[in-house]
Amino acid sequence: MTSVDEAPRWWSATATWRLLSCPASASPTAAPAKPPEHSASNAGAVAHLALQAWAEAGEWSFPDPGGRLQERFDEVAEVHGAEPARMPQAIITRARLKSRGKELAAILGRASERTGLLSELMLVDDQEHLFGIVDLVAPGPGGLIVDLKTGRDASVLSSPAIEHQMRFYAHLFQATYGSLPQSAIVFSLQSGPVEIGVTPSATAELLSDIRTARLLAGITARPDAATCRFCPKRMICQPHWEALSTWDHADAIEGRIVSIEHSTSGTVALLVGSDWLTGIPAGLLPEGATPGQFVRAVRIRRRRDSPLGDWCATSSTRLHIAPA
Ligand code: SF4
Structure with missing residues (x-):
């Protein structure tokens, strides 16, 4: 106790x-x-x-x-x-x-x-x-x-x-x-x-x-796609980021921002490492975000056979960008 x-x-x-x-x-x-x-x-x-x-x-x-x-x-x-x-x-x-x-x-x-x-x-x-x-x-x-x-x-x-x-x-x-x-x-x-x-x-x-x-409590992490999906500690939970690559249906990426593209429809696309993440509502991207910063994106969806990019944002997507 x-x-x-x-x-x-x-x-x-x-x-x-x-x-x-x-x-x-x-x-x-x-x-x-x-x-x-x-x-x-x-x-x-x-x-x-x-x-x-x-x-x-x-x-x-x-x-x-x-x-x-x-x-x-x-x-x-x-x-x-x-x-x-x-x-x-x-x-x-x-x-x-x-x-x-x-x-x-x-x-x-x-x-x-x-x-x-x-x-x-x-x-x-x-x-x-x-x-x-x-x-x-x-x-x-x-x-x-x-x-x-x-x-x-x-x-x-x-x-x-x-x-x-x-x-x-x-x-x-x-x-x-x-x-x-x-x-x-x-x-x-x-x-x-x-x-x-x-x-x-x-x-x-x-x-x-x-x-x-x-x-x-607070010590042992048990990463799992369903458990982690809405976990409030997800952005900072290293065991989860390490386990991500072993999941059949990963729904997150992390890496350096290589490029930021704004579309006329009000969405943003990020090139994260070698992966494009598209369809991000502009309001989700913190003001002043620039290439070179480290980003984590959760609750995104992998695109299959699409010329529009590798991943797209969903209505519950969240981004966390670390200072450069
Ligand atoms: S993100 Fe980390 S703390 Fe949250 S459920 Fe997954 S493993 Fe546990």
């Missing part, structure tokens, strides 16, 4: 998932904290806020819970100045709220009869310094935890990362209420409810794995 001089670090479900995948990538926080409120920037985010407001107000018990959830969607959009007419997927998301709202209402109605329902609840394990914010919780023995998937993640029924998240939340529930929840449900707006198995042995094993991995 921590020494007396060392401030305790706190671990969320996401941070522990990263810790278990690659201990060097782990980023615990100084204190348990709720993430910033979802901004209503897309249909999934509006739906999430609508579900939250609907659950907090107990509107699952209305005679037409799905219809009320649709109204909530419209109200949230209006309050946040969002324009569903301009949002991709807004019509289908709104339509799904009606049918899925009824389904979720049935689950919440059964669970909350005895214990009530809390939304966006922070659960904490003080001893292990673990915390998580659970979308919906019916607290106490025989209770329920629900994670709502309304955005791009709504199409995924289950995955190792989702199972980790729900077992982690189940452990926090147990630390708070003394027993595991009776049900741990991932509720996807697209696919409906999926129950994730949470058993005492699964949560005990998870806790033991987390304890072991914490001893390696």
Whole structure:
């Protein structure tokens, strides 16, 4: 654990998932904290806020819970100045709220009869310094935890990362209420409810794995294409740059800038060593970048048989340029 001089670090479900995948990538926080409120920037985010407001107000018990959830969607959009007419997927998301709202209402109605329902609840394990914010919780023995998937993640029924998240939340529930929840449900707006198995042995094993991995935190790097792709430490992680050449589908390059070309369409092309990287939005290139500087580019795509260059930028590409 921590020494007396060392401030305790706190671990969320996401941070522990990263810790278990690659201990060097782990980023615990100084204190348990709720993430910033979802901004209503897309249909999934509006739906999430609508579900939250609907659950907090107990509107699952209305005679037409799905219809009320649709109204909530419209109200949230209006309050946040969002324009569903301009949002991709807004019509289908709104339509799904009606049918899925009824389904979720049935689950919440059964669970909350005895214990009530809390939304966006922070659960904490003080001893292990673990915390998580659970979308919906019916607290106490025989209770329920629900994670709502309304955005791009709504199409995924289950995955190792989702199972980790729900077992982690189940452990926090147990630390708070003394027993595991009776049900741990991932509720996807697209696919409906999926129950994730949470058993005492699964949560005990998870806790033991987390304890072991914490001893390696910040030390042991396990480069892997999927794990590294969105790792915040990627630009400065040397083991990852060394492993890149062994990956079947590398998505990054590094080297000296040999040439910089600006196109009339507002994109930039860089000659990095002997490789051309094209289609970079001009805003991504730091002002004053010049040939001779060392650049790292991540989340780029290799072009096959193209006269336009060897690599092209994607919507999630990032550049890091070291001073000359
Ligand atoms: S870039 Fe990859 S290897 Fe490096 S810390 Fe991140 S996940 Fe680990």
